[in-house]
Amino acid sequence: MEAPDIRGQWNANAAAWTEMSRAGFDRYRDLVNTPGFFALLPAVDGLTCLDLGCGEGHNTRLLAGRGARVIAVDIAESFIAAAAGIPHQGIRYLVGDGALLPFRAASFDAVTAFMSLMDVADPERTLREVARVLRPGGFVQFSVLHPIMSAPVGHWSRTRPGRARRAPSASTSTRARSPRPGPSARRRPSSVTGTSRSRSPTRAGPSPGGWTPC
Numbered sequence: 001m002e003a004p005d006i007r008g009q010w011n012a013n014a015a016a017w018t019e020m021s022r023a024g025f026d027r028y029r030d031l032v033n034t035p036g037f038f039a040l041l042p043a044v045d046g047l048t049c050l051d052l053g054c055g056e057g058h059n060t061r062l063l064a065g066r067g068a069r070v071i072a073v074d075i076a077e078s079f080i081a082a083a084a085g086i087p088h089q090g091i092r093y094l095v096g097d098g099a100l101l102p103f104r105a106a107s108f109d110a111v112t113a114f115m116s117l118m119d120v121a122d123p124e125r126t127l128r129e130v131a132r133v134l135r136p137g138g139f140v141q142f143s144v145l146h147p148i149m150s151a152p153v154g155h156w157s158r159t160r161p162g163r164a165r166r167a168p169s170a171s172t173s174t175r176a177r178s179p180r181p182g183p184s185a186r187r188r189p190s191s192v193t194g195t196s197r198s199r200s201p202t203r204a205g206p207s208p209g210g211w212t213p214c
């Protein structure tokens with residue numbers, strides 16, 4: 001199977017995404033994910049942070065607003081151009097792939113990835129790169145789509161010869177059929193955020209990260 005052109009797809013979406021989110025339509029980000037992420041985030045004042053998959057830079061700017069020096073990386077140059085169009089003290093933007101970070105080992109005190117790791121082509125390699133560029137004792141915090149909302153339980157069904165249509169996934173069809181979801185459906189998390197510390201040679205192992213549905 002041919003690998004999808006992730007960079008091309010994000011580049012094609014960047015202008016619309018930037019316009020809509022800056023106009024306030026990314027309500028889930030603004031009302032749920034971002035407040036949840038920052039509520040969990042350890043203090044970053046004075047830290048050197050990598051923001052991986054920064055998109056148009058909304059959360060990068062909030063991170064820098066907390067006093068971090070931020071280097072923000074995204075694979076899509078259209079997003080980097082949009083982000084860099086809002087100059088902000090303490091932020092440098094770079095086009096780059098999280099699976100091949102152009103930084104020396106142990107360069108960062110912290111790495112953040114706001115809703116981006118589920119989109120990278122090679123998550124394992126990207127996480128190995130994150131571990132490499134983190135200093136011992138530094139931390140990574142990321143949010144991703146919750147599998148309950150994104151698990152590929154949908155399937156393709158053929159409607160007419162030569163045409164295919166994606167059948168709705170179990171979770172979306174449940175929601176669509178129920179105009180007034182019950183309490184358990186309303187509590188269903190749609191993303192998860194977690195923090196984890198890099199192993200320190202001077203201390204015994206990483207401290208356990210807290211995982212919070214938000």
Ligand SMILES: C[S@@+](CC[C@H](N)C(=O)[O-])C[C@H]1O[C@@H](n2cnc3c(N)ncnc32)[C@H](O)[C@@H]1O
Nearest residue numbers: 010053054055074075076097098114116119120
């Ligand atoms: C859902 S968007 C999130 C953007 C931003 N973090 C936010 O919270 O608004 C995912 C981002 O990941 C970026 N991305 C995908 N694969 C990447 C990779 N391999 N390396 C760096 N960024 C990547 C996309 O270009 C896109 O900007």
